[in-house]
Amino acid sequence: MYITITPQKLGTHFNQSSQDFVNYLEKENEERTLENFEYFFNQTENDIKPDRVVAEIDSNTAKLKRNEPRFYSITVNPSERELQHLKNHPEALKQYTRELMQDYVKAFNREINGRPIRVEDIKYFAKIEYTRRFKGTDREVIGNQPIATKIQTLKDEVYRIQTGTTTGNLKALHDKIKCLELEAPHQLNGKRIVQGMEKPGPQSHIHIIVSRKDQSNSISLSPGSKYKASEVEFNGKQIKRGFDRDYFFSQAEKTFDRLFNYERNFMEHYTSRRDFVKDTSQFYKNLLKLPYPERTAAFKLMREAGIKLPPTVPVNQVQLAYKAFNALKRGVGIAVKSSSISI
Secondary structure, eight states, X not given: OEEEEEEOEETTEEOSOSHXXXXXXXXXGGGSOGGGOXXXXXXXXXXXXXXXXHHHHHTOOTTOOTTSOSEEEEEEEOXXXXXHHHTTOHHHHHHHHHXXXXXXXXXXXXXXXXXXXXXXXXXXXXXXEOOOBOOTTSHXXXXXXXXXXXXXXXXXXXXXXXXXXXXXXXXXXXHHHHHHHXXXXXXXXXXXXXXXXXXXXXXXXXEXXXXXXXXXXXXXXXXXXXXXXXXXXXTTEEXXXXXXXXXXXXXXXXXXXXXXXXXXXXXXXXXXXXXXXXXXXXXXXXXXXXXXXXXXXXXXXXXXXXXXXXXXXXXXXXXXXXXXXXHHHHHHHHHHHHTTOOO
């Protein structure tokens, strides 16, 4: 489970409207018939149309300055293994989203009228997307780039011949291009993987637009706060502040596991990814403490994620060689970056 929380920006400035973001989330509907449209939902409603989302998010911005985010985007990315466990069922994803947003409000160290924040206090809209496309930062696209460069050079030469600016053998050039296409190391259904190509397998994920202000449009709730839990004096009163991301990300996994009886592997835990980034020594110790079957499963998940493990890694021994672990660290680091794991 990979979850990111980001304020929506246009370049260096915060978006003043949610219109562009909502339009972006409508891209899958462009390929659907009206009766098969995927609509937004919130905690209590389904089939919410995009114009209502824009209207309610954009009007819920009282007293916010231009340099403050109007809304945040939460992206929930279940892993392929988690989606297979759910059989990629949309109703299960909606159920999980609604439970997740209860974890979200509990992560705030804030009160409304002397009580903890409840999910009814926030304004959010969510939408399920079912496909993903390869980006320029994906390892498959990067791995194919040397071939792509050669192909583009040949295509440029073909264009010059076709426009009469030079002469040459078009058939020979087209034959070279076909050969290069087959040489690309990353293929999908017999075709070279390129940016924009649809990814295979279950790719369902959830986009959530959550307003910076609460339902009353009077209280600011920022999940981007650098404080986990503290108090500050404001107008002579002690005000609680902060958002505990560690709690939110960890609880998100526990909620999924509880709802769907899911058995989470060591490498799927947020705490494992966090320790890898912030406390490599602790990650190393925890990895070595795993029973042999779990440790083997952890390495299997790494390989499935495309992490190149050194062939000398002794997964059935008590200790890993330091050199081998450094190679493993580099591989996991690439995976963490490419997966946009928010920590």
